[in-house]
Amino acid sequence: MALTTARTMPGVMELLPLDQIAFQDMLDTIRRTYERFGFLPIETPVIEFTDVLLTKTGGETERQVYFVQSTGSLKQGDEPDLALRFDLTVPLARYVAEHERSLSFPFRRYQMQRVYRGESAQRGRFREFYQADIDVIGKDALSIRYDAELPAVIYSVFRDLKIGPFTIQLNNRKIMRGFFEGLGITDGEQQTLVLREVDKLDKRGAGHVRETLTGESFALSAEVAQKILDLVQIRSHGHDDALAKLATLGQGSDTFNQGIAEMHEVLTLIRAFGVPESHYMLNLSIARGLDYYTGTVYETTLNDHPQIGSICSGGRYENLATHYTKSHLPGVGISIGATRLFWQLREAKLLGSAQSTVQVLVTQMEEASLPIYLELAMQLRNAGINTEAVMEASKLGKQFKYADRAGIRFVLVLGPDEIAKGAVTVKDLRKEDQYEVLRGDLIKTLRVELEQAAVMPLS
Amino acid sequence: MALTTARTMPGVMELLPLDQIAFQDMLDTIRRTYERFGFLPIETPVIEFTDVLLTKTGGETERQVYFVQSTGSLKQGDEPDLALRFDLTVPLARYVAEHERSLSFPFRRYQMQRVYRGESAQRGRFREFYQADIDVIGKDALSIRYDAELPAVIYSVFRDLKIGPFTIQLNNRKIMRGFFEGLGITDGEQQTLVLREVDKLDKRGAGHVRETLTGESFALSAEVAQKILDLVQIRSHGHDDALAKLATLGQGSDTFNQGIAEMHEVLTLIRAFGVPESHYMLNLSIARGLDYYTGTVYETTLNDHPQIGSICSGGRYENLATHYTKSHLPGVGISIGATRLFWQLREAKLLGSAQSTVQVLVTQMEEASLPIYLELAMQLRNAGINTEAVMEASKLGKQFKYADRAGIRFVLVLGPDEIAKGAVTVKDLRKEDQYEVLRGDLIKTLRVELEQAAVMPLS
Incomplete structure (x- = not known):
């Protein structure tokens, strides 16, 4: 059978797992900060009707739109009446106009989703990218004070992202x-x-x-x-x-x-x-x-990196949704282009070394003890520790190497000696340390180490 | 100016903020469990090349595909060479084949993203919906033991979702x-x-x-x-x-x-x-x-709800990516259709009442004290408590009503009396309780209440 080349279209950022974890950490930090300030989440569909999406502009934006057609519509030769959103502002306007009577104003929303633009293929230009937006929308009027709240959010986000x-x-x-x-x-x-x-x-x-x-x-x-x-x-x-x-x-x-x-x-x-x-x-x-x-x-x-340009922009606008409602909806908002930001920080080597989400690897020393390994792994998971158990036996050295390559910090070994003693050997690949603890003390020991790492990353 | 009707296409689930928070909680629980078991996150682009996406089938699936075209391609009358993914399995196969040499096997990945199907419009059928998948992919071989690990994951997910x-x-x-x-x-x-x-x-x-x-x-x-x-x-x-x-x-x-x-x-x-x-x-x-x-x-x-049908399905397959690579990649996986599940649970009234992500509202009693309110709000946020500060003065009753309607549990009041005493009045809308605490004790008090609620939800 002839093979199809596995590939993605240019202009998308697809990451290997450790990079994906780092990116997810960034998104989580942004989301956590948005929630700290009392912004509420919404998500809107990626696909919108073209007449809803393209009310505003006939210019640059429309030239970059991706149109969408179902198989049936395509076969009938119809003009596409669907398209992918190119930002989160037009969908917000549509959302607020559509749900106006169900929302409390000032409406404080955050939204972190992907948007699509038919950009020309070019290094650092993305056709699919995350935007992480917040906006405050008033009904009839909106105090200038909100214009001061958003910089406080921006400050907290970038303080917590620790990028200088x-x-x-x-x-x-x-x-x-x-x-x-x-x-x-x-x-x-x-x-x-x-x-x-x-x-x-x-x-x-x-x-x-x-x-x-x-x-x-x-x-x-x-x-x-x-x-x-x-x-x-x-x-x-x-x-x-x-x-x-x-x-x-x-x-x-x-x-x-x-x-x-x-x-x-x-x-x-x-x-x-x-x-x-x-x-x-x-x-x-x-x-x-x-x-x-x-x-x-x-x-x-x-x-220290002015060449990166603005990493978070926004401002005050007079009326959000003039195309969909007669209500006067002034607002103020900001947007972080998270995909581009991540890509630029990585290019500028401003991102720390990646840590796996997996915290512990339970090795398999002898096949006969598999039930003991599985039980231990489940105890750790139930205690909130992310744990992978080796399911197929291989040389212990190979299992260590796997953990090291995968960025897993703790490797647990239970041989016949440890099992007889009711103990576990803990190998800390980060501190390059090894010690034995009683099984009853294991969860406490690991928690202390993991909490210390959360407060003071070694990296 | 003529208004455009604000609307979304049929077959999408767009939620108001409180429902969005409940849905986000469900996704977070699933993701947390997947990570507990040592699965690694990946995300793939929504858009794939049609020749990559449609290798497998010429049947039902292809008839339901959404094709994508940039403005330029549409104008030139080209056949679309891009399409939206209809599941997460084909993108996984493409991903593993493309990045094979950079991955460790068995490759344990989770992926929680939206997929698109041109379903006929019908109640409970979705054209855009989240799938939450995990798969373990072996190189050449994969132990049957992984087939037992996935039910352990399924068990943990639905135990933690608390849906009966x-x-x-x-x-x-x-x-x-x-x-x-x-x-x-x-x-x-x-x-x-x-x-x-x-x-x-x-x-x-x-x-x-x-x-x-x-x-x-x-x-x-x-x-x-x-x-x-x-x-x-x-x-x-x-x-x-x-x-x-x-x-x-x-x-x-x-x-x-x-x-x-x-x-x-x-x-x-x-x-x-x-x-x-x-x-x-x-x-x-x-x-x-x-x-x-x-x-x-x-x-x-x-x-208790057999009519809902299967809420998590999957199985073992012989070879993941035959269309893209000659490598033999056996695997086992499961999938949760999270959008449909959420919708069904809501229909069956199996979801508890929604709690806002906002935990505290700092009211505005007198405009002159705004800097004090803002300082207090920032102290709470820095202590990890999600806090909204009222920025525009209105009657206190109106502010209480807003908090109640928005599902915010704690309302803080600082009038001249409280400020003089260095105290805060806390109104607990959930327990219908009200008390005064010293500002120095406020964070500790709120944390205790919030942690108790996390362990034993009143709902």
Whole structure:
């Protein structure tokens, strides 16, 4: 029989078990933190109706959509009326509109699922990837205070992920738009285009941005361009400096003043949430690409790895679900692209060595004692210790080698001597230690070792 | 602007947050048990190449496949070369063949992901649903002992899910095929057809099966049909009875004798794994539809809800990945259809009342004290307690009502009195109790209550 080559499509991240465990640990940490802050889980179907999914845009997003057809529909030559979601925001809007009467507002949801984009095949670009999102959705109105809660969540997530120092960068689109108004750039479309340019500041440099703004397409005066550059180059260092820099901006249009007031409240509350001032700053060049955002915007970067770019972004939006409901649903949210983040951290060698989920291997020294091994394994499992029992006899050395390769920390040996004494020999492959304990003390001993490791990883 | 109706396609299970939490609890229990037994996680992409996915069958499965096309491919009028997986077994075969050299064998993997089938729309039929699978894959050979380990896993999963008494039903296809051989039914195809008929015994009754076997399509003699019916009606009650019933079957063809020997070893080891004899039985009518299985087969039923059918099925197969590799990869596996199971348990009212993941609500009595509320909330979160802080002031009664409706157990109140005393008023909505504690004692108090609830749910 001719063989089919076993392969996956480009742009997916498929992991070997030890890497999968490390990735799962990352997702678990994010999920745990989201739940600590009182966000509720939802999951939505991967497949949505195309008319529901593609209300918003006819542009880039639609070109990247994966369409779905059942066998029957394909055979009849129908146009596909189903597609895979490309983010978790459109499904959230659909979900909130559909279940509006069953939900309590402000609705605080988290969602960690895969999304699909027909990206061109390229290293580090994913066609299937996890997003881990939280949003708070208000009915009619939503206090600016939630804009300060999300940075507290971001801080807790990345503190717990232990991937090095990071900074949450804050801006407010009202400050930007208000400032542009003051310079005579009153057209909304034009403001968006300028925002997109200044968003490139950190990547392309001030010279490039100045050239573009004074060039053909924008045709701003050198003076106006300079004023914009002076604004967007503002960065704060510490909490008091952030408030001081904000104060120096003075007064302007209503929009501008509102932006300043919002940012002032957000900064004040971020501190009340206990976020250390080393971990947040004003960065008035942050704009985020999407038109969608109307107030506060966030990006988060690793201090020692700026090339990775933003690892958690989001912001405030005016109305979540205009396409599905007449209800006014303002919200604020953030998103972590977990697949890309994991891939980048691994590339940057920021991930520790992988530990198996299997904690103990019960070896098989002699076949006749198999029932004793199985009983021991079940005792450990019932005590909450993840245990694999060797089912097929092989040389003990081979069993040790298997445990070592598989990243299993404890190997238990019960030969005739140990069985006669009611004891177990414990080999700790991590500490390279070996000792004998009584069977009655085994669970306690292993628990102590495992709890110590959880508090102080050796790695 | 015209609104689009917010809706999902038929055949998906989308849940409100409290139900989602209950479902997530079920998935977590299954995953925890799989890890206790030393199974390793993998995840595979939802989308596979069609030539990889559809090697095996041209029948029912292919008619139910969802095909996937990027926008570009659709515009060019190409045939779709991508499709959504319809189970986790074909992706496992592809995964093992692709990563064979990087894996340790026996390879023990668990996988809990969604699969897609273009089922006709019908109550209780799902087009998107979770499967929670484990398999052990051997290289060249795999000991029969693993066939006994899986029932131990099944037992632990359903014991921990606490959904009432259940029975793991065991059979071995070698016994069946060997028995048919002894009756002169030697053609493999014919044996499969007979197996499919007797599999209907519990649903359709002996009369119906007898009629079919002696009817036109099978044309077996009344005597042969009776012998088959006598065999497949065998059920055991307790461990010793299972071994005794097995012994009464006597000797037969090589295949038959091998099946008896395998079943004997499986039963003996299931007991060694500590599975109570009330929870497993011989049921020689169990066949499982798929040709795929070659030895031990399992089904699991709820004693008090037979109408639900099998809630966990599987078996032994001869060779996992014949389409992708020349390596001989025998295996044994089980699968839980978690979405359908959850839906059925809810329909049968076997699920307890939902508890929120949010454990504490910090109310807002006066706006000026917000920083104190936020600080308290962060202290609780850092102590591992899931806490929501009310960010927008409203009447205290409204805040209580919100907590009650949201399934949050503890509501904390800090008015000027409490703040002056360094105390907190705790309202326990579950116990309908209210008391004041010092802030320094709050975390300890809540932890004690939450741990008690984890051990003895009130529900």
